[in-house]
Amino acid sequence: MTANPLIGSVEALKRQPNSSEAQGLLQRIAAVVRPIMQTRGWKVKRLREFYPRNASLLGLNVDRGAEIRIRLRMPHDHTAFLRYEDLLGTMLHELVHIVQGPHDARFYAILDELKAEAEQLLAAG
Secondary structure: OOOOOOEEEEEOOOOOOOHHHHHHHHHHHHHHHHHHHHHHOOOEEEEEEOOOOOOOOOEEEEOOOOEEEEOOEEOOEEEEEOOHHHHHHHHHHHHHOOOOOOOOHHHHHHHHHHHHHHHHHHHHO
16 A cells, blocks of 8 residues: 555665665655645556666656656666655656646646645645
8 A cells, every 4th residue: 555545556676776765655645744735636547767778858747647657766877766746746746747738837737836835745744
């Protein structure tokens, strides 16, 4: 079971170093976004780590939440993780794609809203 019942499964890459740490990062992200998702009625079937060849690709939302993929590791060093704040930002970005596809003014307005909510949640502990 995940830290967020609105996310069906959470999966780190098992063949990469520190896969248990990666799993923990995904679980932590899932827990933080739970209230944000719950308020909006959003669900994600699968949250998983990916390590794409494209170094600039940080996340991907497949079919409006059927699957969200997040790059957890540095592009040219699969043993080092990106900063947690950046990972959470990527997750929030991908969640917006559940309701808004293009990166337009509406997309960024929703993203700004989610970021403000996440900051409040993190500050509250």
